[in-house]
Amino acid sequence: MPLAEGRRDSPVLCNVALKGLAAQLFGEALKAAWQGKLPKLDSRPLVSILSTEGALSDEQEASVCVQVEQALRRGAFERMRAEGLPHAARPGPEALSRAEIEVVSIGLPGSDPSPWDDCPAMAGQDSLRARPQGGGMAAGELIGPYSCECWLYPDWLQAQNAHPAAEWDDRERPCPHRSQAARKHDLGRYAADCELPEYLLSQLRRLGSPGAQLQQLQASGICEYRKLYGSAARLGCEVSLVNDPRRNLAARCDAEADFREGGPNAQLVTAMVCGLLPVMVMVASRDIPAGGHIMYSYGSAYWTLHQEEREHVREVEGVLEREAAAAARAEAALAREAVERHGRLAAEAEAEGLRTERDAALARATAAEMASRHLPLADV
Secondary structure, eight states: OOOOEETTTTTETTTTTOOOHHHHHHHHHHHHTTTTSTTTTTTOOSSEEEOOTTSOOOHHHHHHHHHHHHHHHHHHHHHHHHOOOOSSSOHHHHOOOOOEEEEEEEETOOOOOOOTOOOGGTOEEEEEEEETSSSOOOTTTTEEOOOOOEEHHHHHHHHHHHHHHHHOOOSSSSSOSHHHHHHHHHHHEEEEEEEOOHHHHHHHSHHHHHHHHHHHHHTTTTTGGEEEEEHHHOTOOGGOBBBOSSSSSTTGGGGSSSBTTTTTTEEEEEEEEEETTEEEEEEESSSSTTTTTOOOOOOOOHHHHHHHHHHHHHHHHHHHHHHHHHHHHHHHHHHHHHHHHHHHHHHHHHHHHEEEEEEHHHHHHHHHHHHTTTTTGGGO
């Protein structure tokens, strides 16, 4: 299992950057696994699939497990090679193959046709498609992992409601969010969640303080403790560029969505690694021809929340703009007042200078007159 140390508070495990309590929980799980404290762990498959609710057949699910395992081995091999570590089990060519996908732009001059060309709002957006030069993708083929930052429930709430500047730690780019509402909306636009594996939840008592914290949430009746929340808003990944083919964004269900080009052809599923770590991956749910765009239904709940949050962001941004305009006017007024004050002081200084010069001239004239009245007789 490829494990990389990122920032101390954001270790990278497989394809996700773990945050806060999630980092602590999976750190404890790995430590317990290495120490042999987790029963029956060796008998569990390396990769298994959480139920796809019929989206994939049993054969396709088995194929996805093999592909995810190959991707994990490839990641481990590449990590070992990058660090110059010895590797006796070099993966074969099939493990190093990658999905034939590419990122393209929609609706720009010179762009190839796309399913969203009838939607002006999509112009300039990115999309993911099967390479035109390839052989397309078969149903059940792995498209890629949903790489993202991940939080458990308490930290996910905090991340959504935190001040943008407090959470932003990218030294190369300024924070793009003007408000907490904008950051929350951006996190939600690229968010996905999955269930924690049942095996992991059954071992919470062996996972130290983070396990105890989840048990407390469970005892409090907070069912969200079972979920891992991820967002690709900041790190980005190719799978996050897959778009929804629906025309009717106000649809209450997929049956009313009026999908383009036959509807979604991809599904987001959860692969479980050793029963401990959930890994969200996208797979083709039906055959995708070469050059075909990958399409995924975000669901009606996503679009309802998206619209509500977007309206809230507009309201907040409007308030901020009005406050900024008022502050700019106040600053301009202060600047004008400073200029006027400077002008008054300059005029007063000039007047004082003239008075001083006049007084000096008068003093000289007076002195001259006094001197003329007391001339010596020899000079008369």
